[in-house]
Amino acid sequence: MIKGLIAALQFLTRIPINIPVDFNSKNLSKSTFFFPYVGMLIGLISGAVGLFMNFIGGSEVGAAFVVLSLVIVTGGLHIDGLSDTSDGFFSARKKDRILEIMKDSRTGTFGVIAVVMDLLLKFVIISRLNSSIFLPAVVLASGNARLTVVMLMSYTKNARPGGMGSMFSDGKPKKYFCFGLITYLAVLVFAFSYKFLLPLAAAFTASGLITLKAYKTIGGLTGDVYGANIEICEIVSLLAFMVVQSWI
Template sequence: MRREIKSEVAIFLLAVQFLTRLPLPADVGYTPERLTAAVRYYPAVGCLVGAIAASVFWIALQVFPPLLALLLSTATTIFLTGAFHEDGLADTFDGVGGGTTRDAALEIMKDSRLGTYGAVALGLVLAMKIAALSALPTASVAAVLVVAHCLSRLSSIAVIATSRYQRAEGTGKPTANGIGGIGLAVACATGAVALAAASIWIPALALLCGLGGLLAGHLAIRLVFERKLGGYSGDTLGATQQVSELAFYLGLAMWL
């Protein structure tokens, strides 16, 4: 039993290490199998990132106006993740917008330079996230941040579970084998717990609107990249997370 617990802790730490820049020991028990299994803890890492963002927002709110507190909170999430998901969003739109074929799109997405499509998409998504959050009641923003970061990463897992990886290598390689039933159950359970906790501060109907928005965002971004690529890559998982997070905020803003 102790060995199983130790292994699960290592798997969780690998998920944190993979998705964030939080300081951890270099060796947290890496094996290729554990890194693949770490996918199930992506929503839990989202909760962690969201909780830190919510803390920064609440602290900043004590001395700054809400809009500035939101900007500081958003900047914190970008710093925490090393702009990991934002980079995927920009690369996805550069590739899909500039590539005339699947191979051309994937090649563009490997280029570290930022193109016009990516810059516009990144700027619009960040601006709309701030605008949508600023439209919500200040008292609910902290809870919204936690659940949104959790569910948006669960949205990326839905892509992994239902689509095909399109590269021989890359940042999404640990997800190439998909996610098993147990891993999917753990990820979904994490999302359900986050939703239940958020319902203490956010009305149930508002959460339903947020979930509706997230589902619409999930389907919309998949239409953008799957028709061109025939599947997903690490970059498109980042794009899915970003668009799903934004769409959740937009859904909430329609109600609150």
């Protein structure tokens, strides 16, 4: 499993880990177990930076540095997927043309709008989080989003065989998702609070809606849709924390 952990860290983050690991289907499948925990690490690093900057310059400065840190630590990997998915899905074209647009390295109008709204929404929501829930919200929003994407890899159809998304889904990671879900729920309840299940439920709901949209539009999911799912589910989780923070 150690190769799976290293693969997850190398794929999801830009943390320098100079240990060679083959990105074959076996290692990628194992890596999915660690996705939510790597997500929590990403959130912890970004949240810690935000807390420090919050102390120096206030809530808005802290929120801005959380958003910036999320981009730096992940290398903007998922934001790129959100941009490509938005360009394709909102192009009002047929399936084959949408997939071509999503594969195009150039960014269109809808892609730019999606990225701007993604960063802006995260900034606004994080800046309104209470200090008592600030770090748990950032940590768990990142973890929740990456747990949902493992569900998609495990149970949905891939729309573009041979792409990056199919490399994960073809590895049949269902058992790793099930085991990861159980352990993640245990960590969530016992290390945090059972009330934090609400943002997780909101993230799963959002992920389900994204899946329905993807099936209707391109007949399945791709690696870009996985990235878009992570970004959207982070926002939904953070929004859920903001809404219920008064009684969590």
